[in-house]
Amino acid sequence: MKVPPPYRVDWFPAPGTSEDYPPPLPKCFLTHYPVPLKDGCTLKLPLTALPGGEMAVALLMSNQTSFQVERHIVQRLTHVVRAIAPDAVVGIPTLGLPYARAVAENIGLPDFVALGHSRKFWYDDELSEAAVSSTSPDQSKRVYLDPALLERVQDRRVVVIDDVLNTGNTISSAIRLLQKARATVAAIVTVLTEGWDWHRALTQIDPAMPERVYALGHIPLFGRTEAGWTPLPETEAGARPVA
Numbered sequence: 001m002k003v004p005p006p007y008r009v010d011w012f013p014a015p016g017t018s019e020d021y022p023p024p025l026p027k028c029f030l031t032h033y034p035v036p037l038k039d040g041c042t043l044k045l046p047l048t049a050l051p052g053g054e055m056a057v058a059l060l061m062s063n064q065t066s067f068q069v070e071r072h073i074v075q076r077l078t079h080v081v082r083a084i085a086p087d088a089v090v091g092i093p094t095l096g097l098p099y100a101r102a103v104a105e106n107i108g109l110p111d112f113v114a115l116g117h118s119r120k121f122w123y124d125d126e127l128s129e130a131a132v133s134s135t136s137p138d139q140s141k142r143v144y145l146d147p148a149l150l151e152r153v154q155d156r157r158v159v160v161i162d163d164v165l166n167t168g169n170t171i172s173s174a175i176r177l178l179q180k181a182r183a184t185v186a187a188i189v190t191v192l193t194e195g196w197d198w199h200r201a202l203t204q205i206d207p208a209m210p211e212r213v214y215a216l217g218h219i220p221l222f223g224r225t226e227a228g229w230t231p232l233p234e235t236e237a238g239a240r241p242v243a
Contacts, residue, residue, distance in 0.1 A: 005031075007046060009065045011072050014040030028228045033058040035192065037217040039076065043069075043192075047222060047229050056222040056229050060192060062095040062163045073191055073216070074099060077161065078106040080214050084187050087156035092174055093117050093143065096162035099191070103161060113152050115174055117141045122148075127181065131173035143173045145181055153183035160185060165213065166194040168201025175205055188213045195221050195235035203241075210241075 012034070035043040035058060045058040062070070081089065081103050090113045091100025097114050104112035119128070119142070127145040145153070158178060165171055165188070175185055188202075193215045202209040220231035233239060 004048075005046070007059075007061060007064045009046070009060065009069050010044040011069045012042040012044065028225065028230050029222070030228045033219065033222070033229075035217045035219055037076075039216075041072070043073075043217065045219070049224075054224050055232075056224070057166075057194065058219045058222070060095075060164055062098050062191075070098070070102075074102045074106070076216050077189055077191070078103050080189050080216075081159050081161070081187075082107045084159055084189075086159040086186055088113055088152050088158045088183075090115060090153065090158050090160045090174070090178065090183075092160060092162040092170060095164075096190075099163065100161040103189075111152065113145070113149050113158075115177070116144050116146070119144055120146070127177065129173040129177040129180075131170045143170065143177055145177055150181055153178060153181050155182055156184070157186040158183045160188045162188070162190045164192045164194050164219075165190050165198035165215070168198030171198065172201045172205055175202070175209070185209075185212065190215045192217050192219050194219045195232075196239060196241055199241050 029047060032044050032046055035045055037043060043060075045060055047056045048059040049056045077099055089100050089104035089107075089109060091097040093114070093116050100112050100114070123144050124147050127147055127150070128142045131141050131143045160171070160174060160178070162171055171188060178185055190213065193213065199210045202213070218237040220235040220237075222229035223232050
């Protein structure tokens with residue numbers, strides 16, 4: 001079994017605050033991709049080949065980053081969510097949960113709502129939706145809302161927090177589930193958007209839904225070339241679908 005290299009994510013502050021800030025983006029990448037964030041900071045993510053080896057993703061694993069990187073991310077997510085002033089914060093399983101919990105506490109909420117993939121014996125199947133994760137495409141899953149937490153979202157304005165929006169499958173399932181629970185999704189806040197499949201998926205729910213997405217940055221998908229990994233033009237930030 002081939003052992004992958006150690007997982008590492010690096011954070012670089014905005015220009016003018018550190019001499020370590022990385023140079024402008026090249027057109028091809030070997031092992032990492034420096035993600036330019038909207039506030040001028042940079043998140044350097046490892047490139048991971050997808051099955052087949054011809055495409056790769058810049059991989060953010062929220063449960064494997066350093067505490068320092070997590071604090072930087074949470075601080076910026078908190079700033080976004082505080083301005084929206086929701087009644088509740090909902091976390092997307094699995095990798096959106098650490099961010100959702102920390103942000104909810106930071107903005108002064110008494111708790112948060114963790115959606116889940118594991119069905120407990122007291123759950124109601126009516127409070128669930130089918131979902132397929134991009135990182136586990138061969139596994140059929142459902143997204144569940146614990147009935148004991150229904151009152152936290154019912155007839156309330158909620159912000160949904162995730163780590164990365166890519167295919168849009170999980171976030172779409174979560175939104176349908178929250179709508180079923182009579183919650184109003186005021187915003188979807190995520191660390192990164194990846195490509196634009198998520199935009200098309202959310203448009204099918206509500207043409208205005210993609211405009212409720214707030215991301216700290218955007219990452220493309222990558223194709224293999226002789227020189228390394230090159231961003232696919234149709235997945236870059238400038239290729240956002242026209243409403």
